[in-house]
Amino acid sequence: MFAHIFNYRLKCLLRDKSTIFWTIAFPLILATFFRLAFSNLGSQEVFKVIDIAVVYDLQYQEDQYFRLALDEASTGDSRLFNITVATAEDAQKLLDENLIKGYITVDTQIKLVVKESGLSQNIIKSFIDNYLQTVAAASTILRNNPSNQQEVIKSLADRENYIKEVSGTDAEPKTMLNYFYSLIAMACFYGGFFGMRETTDIQANISTLAARINVAPVHKLKAFLYSLCAALLIHSIEMLALLGFMHYVLKIDFGYRAGFVVLTTIIGSIAGVLMGALISATVKKSEGLKVAAILTISMLGSFLTGMMFQDMKYIVAQNVPVLSYINPINLLTDALYSLYYYDNLSRYFLNMAFLSVFTILATFGTYLILRRRKYASL
């Protein structure tokens, strides 16, 4: 009986164009678009030295500390600025011609002149704010204790960084990968469409076809399980195809743990199909509403994972951390990123543990609903 139901179910699902589109064609198209859209994202992360100008006037010549600070910020390989010293007119002209991002005037107060707002302009402003704060702090100390003048000046000059960066990995951090990993996670949870079909076709109070199956001499839950196996097989293969497409065609880096990546994707696929089964079994309304529920949950989960807006993942982690642990799409995305980035697998296993608990709960919930033998109404 298993082979009979399984084989016919494979045929049914493979010929269901709508489900096949959403579960494999759509993610493939989206991945291609992502690749086209984000191909320059990595290069944008490299810092470019900012071109600025300083107005050469009497105040600038007299403010030796500011000159010193500017010298420090514009020398060496890790410099912030390329500085042009110019008259006010020339500086304005350079700005108008977009040759500099802004220019600084040292009047009674240090001022920044910019044409537009942006990251470079923010960096120049932060530099000035930082300098002014330091000067204000030093002035306060000297006013209260004038004898320490030499020590204060020395301490200002000898800035020490107390934070040491220790990398936990050999992998290079790539924020772009989060988009692709969350896309894989979303595609896994689009497997919910398969799960939805399975529960719709076995609940006699939902469809006539299901009622017809229920009157056949086949154990209902066994029939469901056999059909589910077909759905899981198709969706797992789809997800592996997506993975292969991303890796070999789009050249997305998945790190060096290929086996774990494949396993994670398959577990994600199972979780997605079962989530769809649970949603479909829970939502006792039309098929359209069930589809809407699966789409909404998948898209919302993907959004909170940062698929549309990358910072969202960190906003959620900072403000509502619990959401990161109950959002299965985030768990899957983070598991894939952990495999790529961290040498240590503890974070990966934590994600997978949460995802497994989620999958077990979805399975149990679906079972509780489907085990009903008779219905109050059809």
Next chain:
Amino acid sequence: MVIKVKNLVKRYGELIALDHLSFSVREGEIFGLLGPNGSGKTTAINCILSLLKFDKGEIEIFDKPMTPEAYDIKRNIGIVMQNVAVYNELSVYENIDYFCGLYVKDKNLRKELVDEAIEFVDLDDYRKFYPKKLSGGLLRRLNIACGIAHKPELIILDEPTVAVDPQSRNKILEGIKELNRKGATIIYTSHYMEEVEQICSRIMIIDKGRAIATGTKEELKAMITLGEKITVESYDVSEEHLKKLRNLPNIVSVEYKGHLLEIRSSKGKNNLENVLEFIKKENIQFGKIYSELPTLNDVFLEITGKELRD
């Protein structure tokens, strides 16, 4: 008995869908469940098939209590649902093979049965067609083939001819009689009295979840006072004529609507003859005149006070 239903009660909240419904189906008969839409026919079938919970009552099929896990009973039942229940992604052949395979494990036997079923419903030219490409009538025939391919002893057909063209309907009805001739016991539900009258050996009329009459069509018609309905097409009937007609022997009612004079008489001899004599005597000009025996609709009308298709 193939089926025994005793005091079946099914409520949907305040609404009583089945009200102490009792009946039995004998081996080898075509048992008709006749009633208007919403009378409880499909609810009764769903209870019999253990799809629906019911509040009270007993159901036995093949002398065993029917339960959702009674697979030995289910193996011998064929069901044709009111709504077509087939997979749109499977061809005609595949659909029949799939449903037959839920009952028959042997592949060779199954192939034979599927071929027979296809031939039986005359879908040989459509073997590779997908359901969406079939007309309403062909789709209904596919639905029937999926229900009967495994050659069950008991076949339940729930309104199998709804929205079917007359040609397909006749094929379906002939097919049902053929299945019965081959030994299957059949339960046939419909709100089309002509169909039930045409094929059923015994009929239960059901209304508001209650069995209001059970018997052969002759027995049912014998239950009512109406013996004959005489219709005269004429533009020449006066109020005086109607009064006189009402005084003729055995006449129950006389109605004149438009150009149709409808005379209902109770059982008795020479009713048509008496009317013809009256028309001749009064020199009433007429086009056509015809007499009809009572139908199941008349039975339903007399017992419930409403038309079967209300």
